[in-house]
Amino acid sequence: xxxxxxxxxxxxxxxxxxxxxxxxxxxxxVPRFAGVPFVKTxxxxxxxxxxxxxxxxxxxxxxxxxxxxxxxxxxxxxxxxLVSQLWSLGIIFFLLYWRxxxxxxxxxxxxxxxxxxGSWVLILEPTASHFPATYYNSWKWVHVGLxxxxxxxxxxxxxLAGVMxxxxxxxxxxxxxxxxxxxxxxxxxxxxxxxxLVFDSLMLIAGAVWAQDxxxxxxxxxxxxxxxxxxxxxxxxxxHVRLSYRVPTWVSGLMIIGIFAMAFATYFGTxxxxxxxxxxxx
Amino acid sequence: xxTIIQKLASLKFTLVGMVLLGVGASLSYGNPTxxxxxxxxxxxxxxxxxxxxxxxxxxxxxxxSGLLVFHVSLLVIVIxxxxxxxxxxxxxxxxxxxxxxxxxxLQEIKSGPLHGGNLxxxxxxxxxxxxxxxxxMQRGLTHSQVKIKNKRGEWQDKVVGDDRPLIINGYRxxxxxxxxxxxxxxxxxxxxxxxxxxVNMPSYPLxxxxxxxxxxxxxxxxxxxxxxxxxxxxxxxxWVLEQGSSSGVLVVVTSANRYEVPLGGFVQxxxxxxxxxxxxxxxxxRLFYDxxxxxxxxxxxxxxxxxGYYFWKKMNVxxxxxxxxxxxxxxxxxxxxxxxxxxxxxMEDQS
Ligand code: HEM
Numbered sequence: 001x002x003x004x005x006x007x008x009x010x011x012x013x014x015x016x017x018x019x020x021x022x023x024x025x026x027x028x029x030v031p032r033f034a035g036v037p038f039v040k041t042x043x044x045x046x047x048x049x050x051x052x053x054x055x056x057x058x059x060x061x062x063x064x065x066x067x068x069x070x071x072x073x074x075x076x077x078x079x080x081x082l083v084s085q086l087w088s089l090g091i092i093f094f095l096l097y098w099r100x101x102x103x104x105x106x107x108x109x110x111x112x113x114x115x116x117x118g119s120w121v122l123i124l125e126p127t128a129s130h131f132p133a134t135y136y137n138s139w140k141w142v143h144v145g146l147x148x149x150x151x152x153x154x155x156x157x158x159x160l161a162g163v164m165x166x167x168x169x170x171x172x173x174x175x176x177x178x179x180x181x182x183x184x185x186x187x188x189x190x191x192x193x194x195x196x197l198v199f200d201s202l203m204l205i206a207g208a209v210w211a212q213d214x215x216x217x218x219x220x221x222x223x224x225x226x227x228x229x230x231x232x233x234x235x236x237x238x239x240h241v242r243l244s245y246r247v248p249t250w251v252s253g254l255m256i257i258g259i260f261a262m263a264f265a266t267y268f269g270t271x272x273x274x275x276x277x278x279x280x281x282x
Numbered sequence: 283x284x285t286i287i288q289k290l291a292s293l294k295f296t297l298v299g300m301v302l303l304g305v306g307a308s309l310s311y312g313n314p315t316x317x318x319x320x321x322x323x324x325x326x327x328x329x330x331x332x333x334x335x336x337x338x339x340x341x342x343x344x345x346x347s348g349l350l351v352f353h354v355s356l357l358v359i360v361i362x363x364x365x366x367x368x369x370x371x372x373x374x375x376x377x378x379x380x381x382x383x384x385x386x387x388l389q390e391i392k393s394g395p396l397h398g399g400n401l402x403x404x405x406x407x408x409x410x411x412x413x414x415x416x417x418x419m420q421r422g423l424t425h426s427q428v429k430i431k432n433k434r435g436e437w438q439d440k441v442v443g444d445d446r447p448l449i450i451n452g453y454r455x456x457x458x459x460x461x462x463x464x465x466x467x468x469x470x471x472x473x474x475x476x477x478x479x480x481v482n483m484p485s486y487p488l489x490x491x492x493x494x495x496x497x498x499x500x501x502x503x504x505x506x507x508x509x510x511x512x513x514x515x516x517x518x519x520x521w522v523l524e525q526g527s528s529s530g531v532l533v534v535v536t537s538a539n540r541y542e543v544p545l546g547g548f549v550q551x552x553x554x555x556x557x558x559x560x561x562x563x564x565x566x567x568r569l570f571y572d573x574x575x576x577x578x579x580x581x582x583x584x585x586x587x588x589x590g591y592y593f594w595k596k597m598n599v600x601x602x603x604x605x606x607x608x609x610x611x612x613x614x615x616x617x618x619x620x621x622x623x624x625x626x627x628x629m630e631d632q633s
Binding site for chain 2: 134138194209212215223230241
């Protein structure tokens with residue numbers, strides 16, 4: 001690597017802002033660190049929002065700086081994908097956090113998940129990537145955009161799933177005592193899953209149109225397509241299990257975490273471990 | 283009869299079908315050659331039976347219009363995919379610049395038993411093309427010029443490549459990474475008529491190190507050719523592959539001798555003369571035909587719209603604000619009451 005490239009300081013600052021937001025959100029659910037039994041005001045939530053916005057702006061700068069440096073957007077390498085997801089997940093989670101106060105404490109689950117991406121990006125080289133010919137297609141915007149909303153909805157679901165699972169412990173019950181009952185949390189979580197299914201389906205359709213244009217076939221069960229199909233199927237199974245059985249909320253939470261894990265592997269694992277055509281390079 | 287259909291419509295059966303489909307998809311991960319396609323087809327057939335039965339008998343699905351549209355579209359997509367497999371055609375073709383598409387030259391043809399497209403009416407002429415390369419030999423945009431006949435019978439120029447296939451009669455031609463050079467040769471036998479033909483060399487720059495091929499002239503011994511090419515190829519910097527800026531010398535190797543033939547030159551062999559008339563390029567296309575793809579697109583969009591409508595209605599019955607108001611209540615209650623169990627009971631009542 002040749003020294004510090006232009007996007008790195010912005011990236012570090014953006015991740016720093018997310019980190020502060022994470023700590024404040026944690027302080028909000030474990031107020032005894034501040035010597036009080038519970039947080040009477042919700043003012044800290046505004047601070048979380050401010051740091052999220054600052055983080056998003058700084059990451060926007062990181063993406064812009066890299067775009068200018070290498071001449072194309074964050075579409076290709078794992079480094080680019082992670083930065084771009086940190087940015088879009090941040091935006092969508094911020095909007096949900098802002099509009100749905102009931103889910104705010106779940107930020108203590110959501111933000112650490114974003115930290116997995118954050119720490120991962122820090123160990124990657126920001127080497128300039130090659131922009132393949134197939135990426136000139138405008139469907140990539142639709143496909144990638146829908147995918148971002150899909151993953152963010154799953155992440156919001158995971159936040160609530162984490163709350164349901166952690167509430168199996170006494171400590172978890174204390175942390176999330178300001179949140180609605182498990183039944184309400186579960187209900188909200190699956191709403192996110194339903195919306196995720198809509199966006200996932202649209203993402204797959206847009207991806208198929210792009211694949212038809214780019215490689216002359218809309219679906220070929222390559223590794224990424226198979227993995228994406230499994231994620232969609234897991235969502236379908238999850239929704240149907242709930243139609244057929246009374247699922248305890250913690251099991252329901254584990255199901256959501258499982259679906260998210262599959263989506264996570266599809267996004268950040270499959271394209272980089274398989275040499276299949278889907279990389280778009282050939 | 284009805285009870286049998288009702289049993290087939292069981293949602294537990296749906297789950298079994300979905301899990302089997304998941305297993306089938308996992309087994310086919312990465313398209314291994316030793317896994318038969320049945321691991322996907324059998325669960326799909328199970329699900330089609332199950333879903334058809336549910337649509338017929340289950341009011342939870344057939345009386346909620348959005349959900350019904352979504353599930354019917356799932357069925358139709360599976361049916362369309364099957365029709366697509368039966369009617370599709372997949373093939374490859376290498377077209378030399380200046381030549382006309384001819385179906386006899388198609389290679390690796392795979393077509394469904396009910397394929398009925400009109401390939402005989404497909405006609406176009408391959409024009410020059412260029413392929414851009416970024417530093418490090420990374421392939422960029424391909425611009426391939428073709429001439430097609432429009433409805434009035436006039437020739438029209440078109441540029442295709444990468445994301446822009448050439449579409450004629452529903453047949454889609456995609457440029458591929460496979461392209462290279464060809465030598466136009468004329469064989470003038472000592473007795474008989476001269477024949478002109480092309481000998482395509484392997485893909486370039488992929489097989490830049492082995493630009494060779496062989497040919498046996500009528501009544502003669504096998505001849506080996508080797509093209510000594512001079513192109514813009516540059517491993518470190520950006521460059522463009524095109525016919526105009528490429529040249530080459532044909533090396534002809536017979537069992538006895540080795541000759542270097544420049545463009546326009548010839549070599550006298552045992553029973554005839556071999557002329558090196560021209561150096562041209564060929565483009566490898568992938569041909570794809572599936573009459574269901576547009577339908578597939580519209581049906582899937584309709585399905586998602588149905589699903590969206592169903593969720594929209596469902597979420598409006600108990601809107602997002604319920605959660606918000608629950609949160610509001612929880613905030614108010616927090617100030618007066620720090621007992622979480624009581625609070626949860628109260629909130630469950632409201633939800
Ligand atoms: C193949 C056999 C299938 C059958 C027999 C079936 C049947 C049903 C039935 C009866 C419902 C009940 C609606 C209600 O109670 O409100 C339902 C809901 C639903 N199904 Fe299916 N389905 C099948 C496949 C699928 C697949 C592959 C998906 C893909 C994602 C899917 C997605 C959904 C969704 C999202 C709902 C709504 C869930 C909810 O409101 O919580 N179904 N299905």
